[in-house]
Amino acid sequence: MTSTTTLSMALPVEHRDRLMRLAREVSFEAGERLFEEGRRADRFWIIRTGTVLLDLHVPGRRAAVIESLGHGELLGWSWHYAPYVWQLGAETLSPVRAWEFDAEAVRAACARDPEFGRAVATWVGRVVAHRLQASRIRLLDLYAPYGSGTPA
Numbered sequence: 001m002t003s004t005t006t007l008s009m010a011l012p013v014e015h016r017d018r019l020m021r022l023a024r025e026v027s028f029e030a031g032e033r034l035f036e037e038g039r040r041a042d043r044f045w046i047i048r049t050g051t052v053l054l055d056l057h058v059p060g061r062r063a064a065v066i067e068s069l070g071h072g073e074l075l076g077w078s079w080h081y082a083p084y085v086w087q088l089g090a091e092t093l094s095p096v097r098a099w100e101f102d103a104e105a106v107r108a109a110c111a112r113d114p115e116f117g118r119a120v121a122t123w124v125g126r127v128v129a130h131r132l133q134a135s136r137i138r139l140l141d142l143y144a145p146y147g148s149g150t151p152a
Helices: 014-018 102-111 114-143
Strands: 023-028 034-035 041-051 052-056 064-067 089-093 096-102
Touching: 014 102, 014 114, 023 041, 041 089, 041 102, 064 114, 096 102, 102 114
Parallel strands: none
Antiparallel strands: 023 096, 034 089, 041 096, 052 064, 052 089
């Protein structure tokens, strides 16, 4: 992921500190399913250690892995946009330690402080744009007759 989408580069220090006050530490074993496409998105994570795979349900086929996420990356953006339903699925590839955030609490903090809200929205928007492009390229690689045309 680009440096502008990881937490350390995406938010100014004062907003990053404010967000981190809402965090709680969690851990997951390898192979744990964190969320499923189409289910309620009520939380999100920032990965501290380990790797999480994002996948997309493809009817009649195995889920397509879209991207792998690691240290400092946002896991989950669907919590930010109504109707708050996961657009992808996620599973841990290795043991993961992360900071977990309650989506409702973060949305409320964003509503109370418009500057903080804009910073979070800009960060999440960058992540969504990056993931959309990654999804497009990965699906072309998997299913288009000549792939995405990008070098491997």
